[in-house]
Amino acid sequence: MKTRVRFAPSPTGSFHVGSAKIALINYLFARKREGDFILRIEDTDKERSVKKYEENILENLSWLGLEYDEGPEKEGKFGPYRQSRRGETYKKYINKLMETEKAYPCFCSREELEKEREKAIEKGEAPKYSGKCRDLTPEERKKRIENGEKFVIRLKVKDEDKIEFEDMIRGKVTFELREIGDFVLAKDEKTPLYNLACAIDDHEMKITHVIRGEDHISNTPKQILIGRSLNFEELKYGHLPLILAPDKSKLSKRHGAVSVSEYREEGFLPESLINFLVLLGWSPGDNREFFTLDKLEREFSMKRCKKSGAVFNEKKLLHINTLHIKSTEIERLTSLCIPYLIRENLLNPRYESDQYPPAMGARGIKTSYESRDGRIFSFELLKKIIDEHKDRMKKLSEITEIADYFFKSIEIDIDLLRWKKMKNDELADSIDKSINILSNIKNWEKEEVEKALLEEANRYDDRGKFLWPLRAALSGKDESAGPFEIAYLLGPKEAIGRLKKAKKILL
Ligand code: GLU
Numbered sequence: 001m002k003t004r005v006r007f008a009p010s011p012t013g014s015f016h017v018g019s020a021k022i023a024l025i026n027y028l029f030a031r032k033r034e035g036d037f038i039l040r041i042e043d044t045d046k047e048r049s050v051k052k053y054e055e056n057i058l059e060n061l062s063w064l065g066l067e068y069d070e071g072p073e074k075e076g077k078f079g080p081y082r083q084s085r086r087g088e089t090y091k092k093y094i095n096k097l098m099e100t101e102k103a104y105p106c107f108c109s110r111e112e113l114e115k116e117r118e119k120a121i122e123k124g125e126a127p128k129y130s131g132k133c134r135d136l137t138p139e140e141r142k143k144r145i146e147n148g149e150k151f152v153i154r155l156k157v158k159d160e161d162k163i164e165f166e167d168m169i170r171g172k173v174t175f176e177l178r179e180i181g182d183f184v185l186a187k188d189e190k191t192p193l194y195n196l197a198c199a200i201d202d203h204e205m206k207i208t209h210v211i212r213g214e215d216h217i218s219n220t221p222k223q224i225l226i227g228r229s230l231n232f233e234e235l236k237y238g239h240l241p242l243i244l245a246p247d248k249s250k251l252s253k254r255h256g257a258v259s260v261s262e263y264r265e266e267g268f269l270p271e272s273l274i275n276f277l278v279l280l281g282w283s284p285g286d287n288r289e290f291f292t293l294d295k296l297e298r299e300f301s302m303k304r305c306k307k308s309g310a311v312f313n314e315k316k317l318l319h320i321n322t323l324h325i326k327s328t329e330i331e332r333l334t335s336l337c338i339p340y341l342i343r344e345n346l347l348n349p350r351y352e353s354d355q356y357p358p359a360m361g362a363r364g365i366k367t368s369y370e371s372r373d374g375r376i377f378s379f380e381l382l383k384k385i386i387d388e389h390k391d392r393m394k395k396l397s398e399i400t401e402i403a404d405y406f407f408k409s410i411e412i413d414i415d416l417l418r419w420k421k422m423k424n425d426e427l428a429d430s431i432d433k434s435i436n437i438l439s440n441i442k443n444w445e446k447e448e449v450e451k452a453l454l455e456e457a458n459r460y461d462d463r464g465k466f467l468w469p470l471r472a473a474l475s476g477k478d479e480s481a482g483p484f485e486i487a488y489l490l491g492p493k494e495a496i497g498r499l500k501k502a503k504k505i506l507l
Contacts, residue, residue, distance in 0.1 A: 003035025005209050007061075007068070008198065010042045011054035014259035017312070018213065018243045018251060019057075020064060021277040025240060026211050027066045028278070028300035038205060039071030041082040044197050049084070060260040064270045065293050070205075078205040083197050090192045093200050093230060094153060094185070102229040103185055105151040106133040107144055128181030129154065153189070154182040155225060163221040168209070168238030169305050175221040183222055195219055199226040202235060214239040238302065241309040243280055251312050263317075267340065267396030269328065272321040279320075280310040290323050318394045325393050333390060334383045337399045338369070344400040346407035347371060371407040375494065385489055388481045403481075406489065410476030412502045419468035427469055428506045434470045435499045444492055450484040473502035 007023040009015070030037035039061070043049035058072065070076030080086060097103035106129075113129070120127040134156060136144075145151065161177045185196040192200070198219070202210060210220075217239045227234065245255040257263060263273055275291045282305050284291070291299075325333065341347040347369040369377045377385075389403045417427055437452045453470070457463040471483035474495060480486060487495045 001208060003030060003033040003209060004038060004205070004207050005030050005035065005211055006038040006040050006202070006205065006207050008040040008042050008201075008212070009057050010045065010048070011050055011057060012045070012048040013053055014261055015053075015057045015060045016258050017260060017263070017273070017277065018258075020060070020260050020273065021243060021281050022211070022213055022240060023061060023066050024064070024274060024277055025281055025305065027068075028296055029209065029211060029302060030069075031297040032300050035208075036069040037066075038076075038078075038207070039068040039074075039081060040201060040205065041072055041084075042194070042198070044083045044192065044194065046084070054082075056259075056261060060264065063264060064260065064274055083201065086197070086201065087190055089204060090186075090197060090200060091190050094189050094192065094196070097155070097185070097229060098153070098189075100229075101156075103153050103155050104134055104136070105141055105145065106154045106182075106184070107149050107151045108132055126179050128179065129183070131182055134182060151188070152184045153186040155185050155222075155229060157182050157225060163224055165220065165224065165234075165237055167217075168211070168236060168302055169241075169307055170214075170239060173217065173220070175218075177221070177225075180221060180225075185226065195222045196226055199223040199230075199232070203227065203230070203232040207235060209236045209238065211238040211240065214241055238305075240281055241306060244309040244311045246311055246313070248309075248311070255312075256314075265397075267336075267398065268317065268321050269324045269336075269396070272317065272324040275324065276317045276320045279316075280312070281305055289320065322394050325390055325396070328390075330383050330387050330390075334379065334386045336396055337386050338382065340397050340400050341369075341407065344404075345372065346400060346404060347377065350376070373409050375407075377407075381489070388485050388489065405475045405477055405480065406486075410498065412473060412476050412498075412505060414505055416472045416476070416478060417469045417502060417506070419464045420462075422465060422469075424506050426465070428503060430466050430469045431473060431499055431503045431506070433466065434473075435496055435503070438487060438492060438496050438499070441492065444488070446484070446488045449488040453484055453487065469502070470499070473499050 005026045007019075007026045009019055009023075027037050029035075039058075041054055041057075043054065054072075061068070068074060070078065071081045075081070094103070098105075108129075116130055117127040133151075133154070157177055157180055159178050163175045163177060165173055167173045183195070184193060186192045201207075202223070210223075220237055220239070224234065226232075243251045245251045247255075251258060257266065260273065264270070271292055274293050274296070275289075278291060278296055278300075279289065282300065284299060285304055328336075338347065338349075342349060348371075350368050350370050367379070369382065371377065385403055385406055386399065389399065392402055393399060414424075417431075419427075422430070433456055434453070437456055438449070441448055441452055453467075457466045460466050467483050471480060471486065472478070474483060474486045474490060475481075481489075490498070
């Protein structure tokens with residue numbers, strides 16, 4: 001039988017990194033077994049389901065590269081894939097449960113149930129429904145419904161049984177049914193609650209394995225009971241541990257960024273998030289830590305999934321992002337960095353006639369850009385600048401701090417220019433030499449610029465006396481790319497201009 005798994009988010013918030021991990025594990029499980037990965041939007045809760053969150057989930061799943069085989073916007077044989085469109089199917093099964101007396105209408109009022117609950121709690125018992133409406137006769141039920149009395153639908157649960165299942169991650173799991181009681185399946189004959197809709201859809205969509213967060217484990221016996229009442233085939237279950245915050249509590253908003261889109265905007269690459277999230281839930285069995293989705297599709301195995309929750313370690317995420325940034329093809333990396341430079345107002349795109357403003361993260365835009373002081377940067381030049389800085393970038397957004405000096409006029413501080421105890425006249429002399437050398441370069445190529453400057457540097461007993469003031473005058477920073485690279489990338493006019501400006505403050 002073909003493996004079919006599903007990722008079934010409720011669109012009640014932005015796509016959380018914890019959900020992304022669950023989607024990823026499902027995706028890998030399906031790919032490894034050449035099965036299907038299905039996306040189902042669980043939007044039965046009309047009040048809490050919001051369209052923009054659904055869009056956020058779809059957009060970021062696609063950004064992560066977790067392509068689904070069936071789902072919204074990719075209808076397959078078992079759609080629709082939004083629960084809000086599956087009302088007819090649910091109605092059919094609710095009727096069947098009622099006709100076969102596996103389920104019954106319950107007329108108890110909210111107040112009554114609340115009282116029962118309080119009593120149970122007072123006695124130190126787990127609250128559960130008393131079963132009061134279970135034994136009403138068919139005539140009584142009919143009469144009360146005809147009288148317009150409000151009701152919900154409950155499943156009959158046999159007290160004496162227990163439910164056992166073999167969890168793919170946790171091993172054998174047992175639930176005593178006595179603790180569950182006759183639970184509510186539907187608000188009325190057309191409106192199922194989560195457990196019923198989920199069990200019906202898993203069956204109808206021919207799901208073979210349910211892999212989800214362990215916060216759903218108490219739903220599993222209920223879904224198994226529903227399945228048995230409807231003669232569905234039993235599924236296999238796997239409950240993944242949740243991602244923990246450093247304080248070991250469940251990772252939530254109060255710990256900072258939790259949604260995939262926030263990480264995306266901060267400048268994490270999709271492959272870094274994938275790599276980081278997989279290591280939170282799975283181990284390769286050795287100490288390798290660099291993985292791409294492609295590689296994972298081949299290597300992943302459920303057996304290596306971790307049983308206990310892993311702590312979300314932001315430092316590790318940054319480290320992994322650094323590795324992926326380093327190995328990203330420069331053309332793509334440049335396209336990804338440009339929007340950050342634009343956002344910080346360091347560059348402005350100069351649109352060619354019909355070119356559209358580049359969106360955050362759009363690829364391969366080859367237009368030119370203008371710095372605030374009116375200098376023009378071609379995509380090719382930006383590629384070289386980014387390449388020079390990529391090893392120091394922990395996230396894409398950092399390009400605006402690391403390489404800002406290329407795109408704006410800089411303020412030079414006399415103390416920054418000074419190498420060790422150099423006197424002002426020595427400094428002025430060193431900078432003069434740089435101006436001279438750069439002014440005499442005929443063929444402005446990287447090798448030429450480097451050769452000429454290096455030749456001069458080698459004449460000094462301490463090369464720092466030449467190279468430090470040069471680098472500081474060009475960058476205005478105590479940390480930057482190397483002096484040859486900056487000089488070359490700034491071009492003769494700007495480089496010499498900056499050196500002259502530095503010279504002025506020494507006079
Ligand atoms: N809709 C549920 C959620 O977002 C998931 C249910 C499931 O995977 O069974 O938590």
